[in-house]
Amino acid sequence: MIEEPEIDILLNDLLEEHGYDFTHYARASLKRRINRLMALDKFPSFAELRYRVKSDATYIKRFVEELTVNVTEMFRDPLFYKTLREDVLPTLAAKPFIRIWHAGCSTGEEVFSMAILLQETNLFHKSILYATDLNPDVLEKARKGIFSLAPMKQYSENYMLSGGKNDFSSYYTAQYGHVKFKEELVKKMVFSTHNLVSDRSFNEFDLILCRNVLIYFDKALQERVLNLFDDSLGSLAYLALGAKETLKFSSLQSRFKQISREKIWRKIG
Amino acid sequence: MAKNRVIDSCQMLMIGGSTGSIEVLLQLLPALKTPLPFALVLVIHRKNTADSTLVNLLALKTDIPLQEVDDKDAILPGTIYLAPADYHLLIEQDKTFSLDDSEKINYSRPSIDVTFESAADVYGPSLVGILLSGANTDGTAGLNAIKNAGGVTVVQKPETAQVPFMPQQAIEGAPIDWVLDVKEMEGFINDE
Structure with a gap:
């Protein structure tokens, strides 16, 4: 088991020698990920892990990928998507142009879910979906629109519970255990690397989705990122977080109003 | 009785x-005496829907404040916390909760191992862990x-x-201090 001071040393190496800043990640989860990786890659001691991280540039890529969690699914929390479909998107319908930012989008499952929602609410033609993550490899996957076939049954159930009326499989073609989503869905997506820890606001949006990303950050970094979102939201724009994430510890709380029981807030101040 | 001291030092x-x-x-929750002198955390395997059925059901059974955990909630004595569905529940050194939606452990999220290990790291000898049916x-x-950390x-x-x-x-796989039926657990927790 790695000890706290060793984690500090490792995070300092990562920052100073490779420019990755994990110092404000939630420590308990980070410690678990490092211990897991030490077991997976069979490091006999902290010293050997540290040496590898310092000296092996190819290992850094794996290390950073394994430290960050890339779990995502389509239409996760169907009632959340139902609220987007029925209560949020209709209020954006009068806009000439709709900009949406998926911050920390990982392999893109939520971006495709949103594209489908926009198609079904007849807003897709005037929408643009910015999908960002700090990891360029997951973005490359997302851009291809190819996903494993296995979870599609679950996604289809989620989709129907979210109020979807079509046959979910009409959005993709299946082949050899994988599915490829329709090319037209990707046409309105813009993929780019963006690091929430260090990068700035790059546009103004009508809706920002950042679900189950903030849970990996400590409170100070959460506050930084929430302020970045605030700077990137127009008035009366929306912010959507994960099912157990909240604004209750943030200075933003007074200027955002939660709509419905889902974790969606509207900027009122 | 020795076990009285055990629960005395429990945080x-x-x-x-x-x-x-x-x-x-x-059966257990209605029997707990108030105020509860420590924080009680429940990690229960369940279907991964984010509905509030279980928290409502459990809250009906006790006068002790009971809530499903939000990310970064503070851990307070006299409160019962339920691990949310579909997340691992972790404990930070500053005695707040944090959540993690990484891969399932033992086919489970929340995993009891993950939460117990994380709490042992922070609470050491002032942690008591009870494992139920499954x-x-x-x-x-x-x-x-928990045992290795002195709990x-x-x-x-x-x-x-x-x-x-x-x-x-x-x-069979861990050093266990007490093997109790539900009635005995009530007495153990209430320090009777």
Whole structure:
């Protein structure tokens, strides 16, 4: 088991020698990920892990990928998507142009879910979906629109519970255990690397989705990122977080109003 | 009795359970004395829907404040916390909760092992872990971690469990201080 001071040393190496800043990640989860990786890659001691991280540039890529969690699914929390479909998107319908930012989008499952929602609410033609993550490899996957076939049954159930009326499989073609989503869905997506820890606001949006990303950050970094979102939201724009994430510890709380029981807030101040 | 001292120094009590554990909680929670002198954390395997059925059901059974955990919530004595569905529940050094939606452990998210290990790291000897009925091996590694950190380990008497597999696994795979039926657990927690 790695000890706290060793984690500090490792995070300092990562920052100073490779420019990755994990110092404000939630420590308990980070410690678990490092211990897991030490077991997976069979490091006999902290010293050997540290040496590898310092000296092996190819290992850094794996290390950073394994430290960050890339779990995502389509239409996760169907009632959340139902609220987007029925209560949020209709209020954006009068806009000439709709900009949406998926911050920390990982392999893109939520971006495709949103594209489908926009198609079904007849807003897709005037929408643009910015999908960002700090990891360029997951973005490359997302851009291809190819996903494993296995979870599609679950996604289809989620989709129907979210109020979807079509046959979910009409959005993709299946082949050899994988599915490829329709090319037209990707046409309105813009993929780019963006690091929430260090990068700035790059546009103004009508809706920002950042679900189950903030849970990996400590409170100070959460506050930084929430302020970045605030700077990137127009008035009366929306912010959507994960099912157990909240604004209750943030200075933003007074200027955002939660709509419905889902974790969606509207900027009122 | 020795066990009175055990619960005296307790700052956190964790109860982990799977199949057959909700029935135990429905019996145990109404029997708990208030105010509860420590924080009580429940890690129960359940279907990964984010509905509030379980938290509502449990809250009906006790006057002690009971809530499903939000990310970064502070851990306070006299409060019961339920691990949310579909996340691992972790404990930070500053005694706040944090959540993690990484891969399942023992086919489970929340995993009892993950929460017990994380709490053992922070609470050490002032942690008590109880493992209830279930059909999974989850919890055994967590009880080992609690014991290694100087805490106290308890399992439900397997013959009284709806599914004895989980407590039986723990008895075989971890040092257990107390093997109790539900009535005895009530006395143990209430320090009677």
